[in-house]
Amino acid sequence: MRSFRTELENEIVEKDILDLEKKIRLFHEGNIDDDKFRSLRLARGVYGQRQAGVQMIRIKIPYGKLTTRQLNRICEVSDQYSNGKLHITTRQDIQIHYVSLDDSPALWSELEKDEVTLREACGNTVRNITASEKAGIDPNEPFDVTPYAHAAFEYFLRNPICQEMGRKFKIAFSSSESDTAFAFIHDVGAIPVVKTVDGKEVRGFKVLIGGGLGAQPYMAETAYEFLEEEKLIPFTEALVRVFDRFGERNRRMKARMKFLLQDIGKEELLRLAEEERLALKNQEIWVDRSKVDSVVLPKEHTSVEVEILDQKKYDKWLNANVFEQKQKGFFGVLVRLQLGNFDTATARKLIKIVEKYTADDIRLTIRQGLLLKFISKEDLPALFNELDAIGFAEPGYDTTTDITACPGTDTCVLGISSSTGIARVLEDLIKVEYPDLITDDTFKIKISGCPNACGQHTIAQFGIHGSSLRNKENKMQLPAAQILLGGGFDGNGNPHIADKVIKIPSKRIEDAFRSIVDDYDQNSTEGEYYVDYYKRQGKDYFYELLKPLHSLENLEPSDYLDWYTQDDKFQLHKAVGECAGVIIDLVQTLIFEAEEKVGWSEEAFKKGLFADSVYHAYAGYVSAAKALLLDKKVKLNSQATVINRFAEHYDERFNFAEGTFVDHVLRINKNEPTEEFAALYLSEAKVFLNDVSELRKQDLAATEA
Known part of the structure; x- marks a missing residue:
């Protein structure tokens, strides 16, 4: 590489x-x-x-x-x-x-x-940028989104605008309109589109904004049906800047962009993003596709005819895990991993297989599996045998048996009940009682250990999140599964958020799955997607179907134990999640943080990074202002609130050439990030910080007196 x-x-x-x-x-x-x-x-x-x-x-x-x-x-x-x-x-x-x-x-x-x-x-940043695993080889893609995903990754990494936001920010690129990267659940989702303009093909993206999962899922709204390729990253930057300034920072559960979108509306959100345009580092960003390595194919070798060791399994694998790429003569192979887990010894064996048969471009998938690329048809039998020998040739990628689950109570501080335990139980059940579902995608099962949806349970046909129930008779807690139904894509390719239907003891999850599958088999029409069947029957129908499993009468001692535990009494574990944590700002640290940010601004200026310098200085203004306001016990929930409240409380004690603190600070989006403006903004930030420090000392002295 x-x-x-x-x-x-x-x-x-x-x-x-x-x-x-x-x-x-x-x-x-x-x-x-x-x-x-x-x-x-x-x-x-x-x-x-x-x-x-x-x-x-x-x-x-x-x-x-x-x-x-x-x-x-x-x-x-x-x-x-x-x-x-x-x-x-x-x-x-x-x-x-x-x-x-x-x-x-x-x-x-x-x-x-x-x-x-x-x-x-992790943290309150732009998280890992995801994309369809088939990007670059998808027969249905208008163009390869991989270079754009890579460019976005590089652009936002260490970018000052997204280092201390109120919450995380997620971006996804789907390879086609089938939206295999789930753009509809992201803060920004991009789907490639090609238009013909004046006889020429123009690349662009359908852009979705404000989607999210968690305890309150929300479908993203369409910002643009078509946005030219060179405008995508600048628009995303503008949106991040708006989220950083106006996003909630106190109420952790309301601090995602989806709530800002709902609060102010799409029209206002896009207007605020447009206001940021002048201040952007780049008005256009044309992606250099050479920044993504070209595919390194395996060394030339003569394919050898091999004996398939398990013909029945091979046929299922070929049908469910293998597809022909858009590059004729080459195939992609999808690897199903149980719960996304494997070890280093197996990974090293995989590396040798990749070096022999596939391109040096392994893709991790959002379904917790792997994609291997550029395999010749002649090599498929030998590849199957070698993958099978390391447990990587299980049929049924992205099918009912390919269950998605977060680590849950295994390692996560937020896990309530075992997500991995339920996943293993359901996978075993499918293999024994419903073998046809191993290569069928009727029911996508997704499990999270808590409502926060790291396992994406809210977009599953059959979703589960860990929970608890309390037996009023003996006051004891028992592990529970909150069941959600009807998420995912319908027969027309439209996405849906699943409904919460009912909560049952975890040990009854097998009976719940049997009820759902058997009901669908008996009452659906030929070729009817499960999402469409669910919508036709309605939530109440399924609540009544599963209601007998909710009863806490006639509980067994084992019902009080979570899956795969023998002696440990179930206890409801409560903790504050770090992944979405909001910093508890202390007055005595904020002025130091402001000094640090102004120092970063100076460093960036010396390197000629004027846009970065301006934003670091802006962050210094906000931290310093917040320090004085917190000392007065003023309630603050966003950067915009800090700026406005500071003007209300302190404008008379400061002398700003622009009139108010609001006008003074928000020059950031009224000026291009030139060297001249960056120098002025930085120098005045230093003066402001010095004045804040002096005022803080005076206030402390007055208090002590």
Whole structure:
């Protein structure tokens, strides 16, 4: 894999890792507040784990693209710093668990040797940018979205506009209108479109905004039916800037862009984004498609005829896991992994198989599997045999038996009841009682350990999230499964959010699945999609169907135990999620943060990064203003509120040439980010910060007196 990094970029990465190491030391010494440190480490992929004293490390894999060198590097760090286990997420990341906090800088440094990063894999940032795994080889795609996903990843990584937002921000690229990357559940979703203008084909995107899952899912709204390709990243930047300024910051459950969209409406949101246009770093961004490596095909070899060791399984695999690419003569192979889990020993065997038969371009999928590309038809039998030998040739990718689930109570602090346990139970049930569903996609099953939807249960035909029930007779808690039905795509390709139908004891999930499948078999019409059948029957119909399973009469002792536990009494585990955590701002730290941000502004200015310099200075203004307002116990829920409230409380004590603090600060979107404006904005930010510090000292002195 060739490197596109400049010497400057390598210096930035090295500085970032050294900064994490320094902040860990300061945290151990008690010199950094726990909540502030949490924010810092999350933005560097270091996530607290359910088990005390260890961390989950999330490795950011843009649009799921891995080379064999990168996968081998990940294996090495997992073996050295963890337990040799790997987990693929629904955002095409790789997670490793049980890592010491003190080891995280060294682990990150090792990964960067092959340009693999942890930066902004967690926290209130632009998260990993996802894309359809088939992008580039999809027979139905208007064009390959991979270069655009890569360009967006590079553009927002370490970008000042998205380092301390109120919540996370998610972007996805689907390869075609079938929306296999689920653009409809993202803050920004892009679907490729080609239009003919004046006899020429013009590339662009249908752009969706404001989608999201979680406890209150919301379908994204269409911002543009067609936005020219060069305008996509600038528009996304404008939207991120609006979200950063106006997004909720106090009420964690209301801090996603979907709530801002609902509060102010699409028209106003787009108007605010348009207001940011002048201040953007680039008005147009034409994507350099050469920034994504061309496909490295396997070494030429003579295909050898082999004996299929399991013909029946091979035929099912060929039907369910293999498809012909748009590049004639080549095939893609999809690998189903149970719950997205595998180990480093198996991964190294896979690397040898890839080097022999496929392109050096492994794609992690949002369905927690793998895609191998550019396989010749003649090599399919041999590839099957070798994949089967390592457990990677199970038929049924993206079918009913290919269950999506988050780690849940295995490692996550938010897990309520076992998502992985339910997944294993249902997979075993399907294999024994409903074998036809192994290669059938009628029911997509998705499971989360809590309502937050990391397992995407709200867009499943059969969704489950972990919960609990309380038996009023004996006051005991028992693990429960909240069942959702009717999500996913209907027969016309339209997406739907699932309905919450009923909550039942977890140990009755098998009976619930049997009831749903048998009812559909008996009462649906020929070829009727399950989503359409669900809509036809209605939520009440299914509530009545499953209602007998809700009763807490005649419970067995085993009902009080979660799946795959024998002795542990079920207890409702409550914790604040780190992934969506909002920093608890302390007055005594905010002025220091403002000084730090103004320092970053100065560094950026010296490097000629004028747009970055302006935004860092803007962030310094907001932090300094917030410090004084919090000292007065003023309620603040967004950057916009900080700016407006500061004007109300302090305009008389400051002298702003523009008249008000609002006008003074919001010059950021009234001026182009030129060298002249950046110099002026930075110098005045320094003056303001000095004035705030002096005023703070005066107020403290007056209080003490």
